[in-house]
Amino acid sequence: MLQNMSGVSSGHTRRREEFKVVIVGDGGCGKTSLLQVCTKGDFPEWFPEVHHFCRGVPIILVGCKTDLRKDKVLAKKLWSSGENPITYIQGEETKRKINADLYLECSAKYKENVEDIFREAIKRAIAATRKAKWKGFCAFL
Known part of the structure:
Protein backbone atom coordinates (compact mmCIF):
# COMPACT_ATOMS: atom_id res chain seq x y z
CA MET A 1 0.00 0.00 0.00
CA LEU A 2 1.17 3.50 -0.72
CA GLN A 3 1.15 6.13 1.96
CA ASN A 4 -0.53 9.48 1.45
CA MET A 5 2.57 11.46 2.31
CA SER A 6 6.27 11.08 2.32
CA GLY A 7 8.29 12.65 5.06
CA VAL A 8 11.49 14.54 4.61
CA SER A 9 13.45 14.61 7.81
CA SER A 10 15.24 17.74 8.84
CA GLY A 11 16.25 17.21 12.41
CA HIS A 12 13.18 16.30 14.43
CA THR A 13 10.53 17.89 12.22
CA ARG A 14 8.81 16.23 9.28
CA ARG A 15 7.58 18.22 6.35
CA ARG A 16 4.69 16.93 4.28
CA GLU A 17 5.38 16.77 0.58
CA GLU A 18 2.53 16.74 -1.89
CA PHE A 19 2.79 15.29 -5.34
CA LYS A 20 0.55 14.41 -8.23
CA VAL A 21 0.43 11.06 -10.00
CA VAL A 22 -1.07 10.77 -13.48
CA ILE A 23 -2.24 7.38 -14.72
CA VAL A 24 -2.31 7.16 -18.52
CA GLY A 25 -3.51 4.35 -20.75
CA ASP A 26 -6.00 3.28 -23.37
CA GLY A 27 -9.65 3.01 -22.41
CA GLY A 28 -10.39 -0.25 -20.65
CA CYS A 29 -6.77 -1.10 -19.86
CA GLY A 30 -7.36 -1.15 -16.09
CA LYS A 31 -6.52 2.36 -14.84
CA THR A 32 -9.56 2.60 -12.55
CA SER A 33 -9.05 -0.90 -11.18
CA LEU A 34 -5.41 -0.09 -10.48
CA LEU A 35 -6.37 3.01 -8.53
CA GLN A 36 -9.12 1.24 -6.59
CA VAL A 37 -6.74 -1.53 -5.55
CA CYS A 38 -4.17 1.07 -4.50
CA THR A 39 -6.56 3.27 -2.53
CA LYS A 40 -9.08 0.77 -1.15
CA GLY A 41 -7.15 -2.48 -1.29
CA ASP A 42 -9.79 -4.38 -3.23
CA PHE A 43 -10.45 -5.14 -6.87
CA PRO A 44 -13.75 -3.74 -8.19
CA GLU A 45 -16.18 -6.68 -8.72
CA TRP A 46 -18.06 -6.00 -11.73
CA PHE A 47 -19.92 -2.86 -12.29
CA PRO A 48 -22.02 -2.28 -9.15
CA GLU A 49 -23.24 0.93 -10.80
CA VAL A 50 -24.74 -1.08 -13.66
CA HIS A 51 -26.72 -3.23 -11.23
CA HIS A 52 -27.79 -0.11 -9.35
CA PHE A 53 -28.82 2.15 -12.24
CA CYS A 54 -29.92 -0.45 -14.81
Missing part, protein backbone atom coordinates in the same frame (compact mmCIF):
# COMPACT_ATOMS: atom_id res chain seq x y z
CA ARG A 55 -32.10 -2.88 -12.86
CA GLY A 56 -33.80 -5.37 -15.13
CA VAL A 57 -31.49 -4.68 -18.07
CA PRO A 58 -29.88 -7.83 -19.49
CA ILE A 59 -26.13 -8.01 -18.89
CA ILE A 60 -23.93 -9.82 -21.39
CA LEU A 61 -20.36 -10.49 -20.29
CA VAL A 62 -18.04 -10.57 -23.31
CA GLY A 63 -14.62 -12.18 -23.26
CA CYS A 64 -12.55 -10.35 -25.87
CA LYS A 65 -9.23 -11.14 -27.54
CA THR A 66 -9.73 -14.90 -27.61
CA ASP A 67 -7.10 -14.96 -30.35
CA LEU A 68 -4.48 -14.36 -27.64
CA ARG A 69 -5.07 -17.90 -26.37
CA LYS A 70 -3.30 -19.10 -29.52
CA ASP A 71 -0.36 -16.71 -29.07
CA LYS A 72 2.49 -18.98 -27.97
CA VAL A 73 4.80 -16.07 -27.02
CA LEU A 74 2.15 -14.54 -24.77
CA ALA A 75 1.24 -17.94 -23.30
CA LYS A 76 4.88 -18.58 -22.42
CA LYS A 77 5.19 -15.11 -20.86
CA LEU A 78 2.04 -15.60 -18.80
CA TRP A 79 3.08 -19.11 -17.76
CA SER A 80 6.47 -17.87 -16.57
CA SER A 81 4.72 -15.43 -14.23
CA GLY A 82 2.30 -18.09 -12.96
CA GLU A 83 -0.64 -16.92 -15.06
CA ASN A 84 -2.72 -18.34 -17.91
CA PRO A 85 -5.18 -16.91 -20.42
CA ILE A 86 -8.78 -16.91 -19.18
CA THR A 87 -10.65 -20.04 -20.22
CA TYR A 88 -14.25 -20.27 -21.37
CA ILE A 89 -15.11 -22.01 -18.10
CA GLN A 90 -13.59 -19.13 -16.09
CA GLY A 91 -15.71 -16.72 -18.15
CA GLU A 92 -18.83 -18.71 -17.30
CA GLU A 93 -17.87 -18.69 -13.61
CA THR A 94 -17.44 -14.91 -13.72
CA LYS A 95 -20.83 -14.59 -15.40
CA ARG A 96 -22.44 -16.40 -12.47
CA LYS A 97 -20.40 -14.40 -9.95
CA ILE A 98 -21.56 -11.03 -11.30
CA ASN A 99 -25.06 -12.27 -12.07
CA ALA A 100 -24.83 -11.61 -15.82
CA ASP A 101 -27.38 -13.13 -18.17
CA LEU A 102 -25.00 -14.49 -20.77
CA TYR A 103 -21.29 -15.04 -21.46
CA LEU A 104 -19.96 -14.84 -25.00
CA GLU A 105 -16.45 -14.69 -26.44
CA CYS A 106 -15.00 -13.02 -29.49
CA SER A 107 -11.89 -12.05 -31.39
CA ALA A 108 -12.21 -8.73 -33.17
CA LYS A 109 -8.80 -9.37 -34.78
CA TYR A 110 -10.12 -12.45 -36.60
CA LYS A 111 -13.75 -11.22 -36.75
CA GLU A 112 -14.94 -14.23 -34.74
CA ASN A 113 -18.39 -13.96 -33.09
CA VAL A 114 -18.46 -10.15 -33.30
CA GLU A 115 -21.77 -9.99 -35.20
CA ASP A 116 -23.24 -12.74 -33.00
CA ILE A 117 -22.55 -10.69 -29.88
CA PHE A 118 -24.33 -7.61 -31.21
CA ARG A 119 -27.19 -9.71 -32.61
CA GLU A 120 -27.67 -11.35 -29.19
CA ALA A 121 -27.46 -7.99 -27.39
CA ILE A 122 -30.13 -6.47 -29.66
CA LYS A 123 -32.36 -9.54 -29.32
CA ARG A 124 -32.17 -9.48 -25.52
CA ALA A 125 -32.65 -5.71 -25.33
CA ILE A 126 -35.80 -5.93 -27.46
CA ALA A 127 -37.13 -8.80 -25.32
CA ALA A 128 -36.44 -6.86 -22.11
CA THR A 129 -38.12 -3.76 -23.55
CA ARG A 130 -41.24 -5.75 -24.36
CA LYS A 131 -41.35 -7.19 -20.82
CA ALA A 132 -40.80 -3.86 -19.08
CA LYS A 133 -43.23 -1.00 -19.03
CA TRP A 134 -40.68 1.63 -19.91
CA LYS A 135 -41.73 5.18 -20.67
CA GLY A 136 -38.61 5.85 -22.70
CA PHE A 137 -37.26 4.33 -25.86
CA CYS A 138 -34.18 2.44 -26.92
CA ALA A 139 -32.18 3.14 -30.06
CA PHE A 140 -29.60 0.84 -31.65
CA LEU A 141 -26.96 2.37 -33.89
Whole structure:
Protein backbone atom coordinates (compact mmCIF):
# COMPACT_ATOMS: atom_id res chain seq x y z
CA MET A 1 0.00 0.00 0.00
CA LEU A 2 1.17 3.50 -0.72
CA GLN A 3 1.15 6.13 1.96
CA ASN A 4 -0.53 9.48 1.45
CA MET A 5 2.57 11.46 2.31
CA SER A 6 6.27 11.08 2.32
CA GLY A 7 8.29 12.65 5.06
CA VAL A 8 11.49 14.54 4.61
CA SER A 9 13.45 14.61 7.81
CA SER A 10 15.24 17.74 8.84
CA GLY A 11 16.25 17.21 12.41
CA HIS A 12 13.18 16.30 14.43
CA THR A 13 10.53 17.89 12.22
CA ARG A 14 8.81 16.23 9.28
CA ARG A 15 7.58 18.22 6.35
CA ARG A 16 4.69 16.93 4.28
CA GLU A 17 5.38 16.77 0.58
CA GLU A 18 2.53 16.74 -1.89
CA PHE A 19 2.79 15.29 -5.34
CA LYS A 20 0.55 14.41 -8.23
CA VAL A 21 0.43 11.06 -10.00
CA VAL A 22 -1.07 10.77 -13.48
CA ILE A 23 -2.24 7.38 -14.72
CA VAL A 24 -2.31 7.16 -18.52
CA GLY A 25 -3.51 4.35 -20.75
CA ASP A 26 -6.00 3.28 -23.37
CA GLY A 27 -9.65 3.01 -22.41
CA GLY A 28 -10.39 -0.25 -20.65
CA CYS A 29 -6.77 -1.10 -19.86
CA GLY A 30 -7.36 -1.15 -16.09
CA LYS A 31 -6.52 2.36 -14.84
CA THR A 32 -9.56 2.60 -12.55
CA SER A 33 -9.05 -0.90 -11.18
CA LEU A 34 -5.41 -0.09 -10.48
CA LEU A 35 -6.37 3.01 -8.53
CA GLN A 36 -9.12 1.24 -6.59
CA VAL A 37 -6.74 -1.53 -5.55
CA CYS A 38 -4.17 1.07 -4.50
CA THR A 39 -6.56 3.27 -2.53
CA LYS A 40 -9.08 0.77 -1.15
CA GLY A 41 -7.15 -2.48 -1.29
CA ASP A 42 -9.79 -4.38 -3.23
CA PHE A 43 -10.45 -5.14 -6.87
CA PRO A 44 -13.75 -3.74 -8.19
CA GLU A 45 -16.18 -6.68 -8.72
CA TRP A 46 -18.06 -6.00 -11.73
CA PHE A 47 -19.92 -2.86 -12.29
CA PRO A 48 -22.02 -2.28 -9.15
CA GLU A 49 -23.24 0.93 -10.80
CA VAL A 50 -24.74 -1.08 -13.66
CA HIS A 51 -26.72 -3.23 -11.23
CA HIS A 52 -27.79 -0.11 -9.35
CA PHE A 53 -28.82 2.15 -12.24
CA CYS A 54 -29.92 -0.45 -14.81
CA ARG A 55 -32.10 -2.88 -12.86
CA GLY A 56 -33.80 -5.37 -15.13
CA VAL A 57 -31.49 -4.68 -18.07
CA PRO A 58 -29.88 -7.83 -19.49
CA ILE A 59 -26.13 -8.01 -18.89
CA ILE A 60 -23.93 -9.82 -21.39
CA LEU A 61 -20.36 -10.49 -20.29
CA VAL A 62 -18.04 -10.57 -23.31
CA GLY A 63 -14.62 -12.18 -23.26
CA CYS A 64 -12.55 -10.35 -25.87
CA LYS A 65 -9.23 -11.14 -27.54
CA THR A 66 -9.73 -14.90 -27.61
CA ASP A 67 -7.10 -14.96 -30.35
CA LEU A 68 -4.48 -14.36 -27.64
CA ARG A 69 -5.07 -17.90 -26.37
CA LYS A 70 -3.30 -19.10 -29.52
CA ASP A 71 -0.36 -16.71 -29.07
CA LYS A 72 2.49 -18.98 -27.97
CA VAL A 73 4.80 -16.07 -27.02
CA LEU A 74 2.15 -14.54 -24.77
CA ALA A 75 1.24 -17.94 -23.30
CA LYS A 76 4.88 -18.58 -22.42
CA LYS A 77 5.19 -15.11 -20.86
CA LEU A 78 2.04 -15.60 -18.80
CA TRP A 79 3.08 -19.11 -17.76
CA SER A 80 6.47 -17.87 -16.57
CA SER A 81 4.72 -15.43 -14.23
CA GLY A 82 2.30 -18.09 -12.96
CA GLU A 83 -0.64 -16.92 -15.06
CA ASN A 84 -2.72 -18.34 -17.91
CA PRO A 85 -5.18 -16.91 -20.42
CA ILE A 86 -8.78 -16.91 -19.18
CA THR A 87 -10.65 -20.04 -20.22
CA TYR A 88 -14.25 -20.27 -21.37
CA ILE A 89 -15.11 -22.01 -18.10
CA GLN A 90 -13.59 -19.13 -16.09
CA GLY A 91 -15.71 -16.72 -18.15
CA GLU A 92 -18.83 -18.71 -17.30
CA GLU A 93 -17.87 -18.69 -13.61
CA THR A 94 -17.44 -14.91 -13.72
CA LYS A 95 -20.83 -14.59 -15.40
CA ARG A 96 -22.44 -16.40 -12.47
CA LYS A 97 -20.40 -14.40 -9.95
CA ILE A 98 -21.56 -11.03 -11.30
CA ASN A 99 -25.06 -12.27 -12.07
CA ALA A 100 -24.83 -11.61 -15.82
CA ASP A 101 -27.38 -13.13 -18.17
CA LEU A 102 -25.00 -14.49 -20.77
CA TYR A 103 -21.29 -15.04 -21.46
CA LEU A 104 -19.96 -14.84 -25.00
CA GLU A 105 -16.45 -14.69 -26.44
CA CYS A 106 -15.00 -13.02 -29.49
CA SER A 107 -11.89 -12.05 -31.39
CA ALA A 108 -12.21 -8.73 -33.17
CA LYS A 109 -8.80 -9.37 -34.78
CA TYR A 110 -10.12 -12.45 -36.60
CA LYS A 111 -13.75 -11.22 -36.75
CA GLU A 112 -14.94 -14.23 -34.74
CA ASN A 113 -18.39 -13.96 -33.09
CA VAL A 114 -18.46 -10.15 -33.30
CA GLU A 115 -21.77 -9.99 -35.20
CA ASP A 116 -23.24 -12.74 -33.00
CA ILE A 117 -22.55 -10.69 -29.88
CA PHE A 118 -24.33 -7.61 -31.21
CA ARG A 119 -27.19 -9.71 -32.61
CA GLU A 120 -27.67 -11.35 -29.19
CA ALA A 121 -27.46 -7.99 -27.39
CA ILE A 122 -30.13 -6.47 -29.66
CA LYS A 123 -32.36 -9.54 -29.32
CA ARG A 124 -32.17 -9.48 -25.52
CA ALA A 125 -32.65 -5.71 -25.33
CA ILE A 126 -35.80 -5.93 -27.46
CA ALA A 127 -37.13 -8.80 -25.32
CA ALA A 128 -36.44 -6.86 -22.11
CA THR A 129 -38.12 -3.76 -23.55
CA ARG A 130 -41.24 -5.75 -24.36
CA LYS A 131 -41.35 -7.19 -20.82
CA ALA A 132 -40.80 -3.86 -19.08
CA LYS A 133 -43.23 -1.00 -19.03
CA TRP A 134 -40.68 1.63 -19.91
CA LYS A 135 -41.73 5.18 -20.67
CA GLY A 136 -38.61 5.85 -22.70
CA PHE A 137 -37.26 4.33 -25.86
CA CYS A 138 -34.18 2.44 -26.92
CA ALA A 139 -32.18 3.14 -30.06
CA PHE A 140 -29.60 0.84 -31.65
CA LEU A 141 -26.96 2.37 -33.89
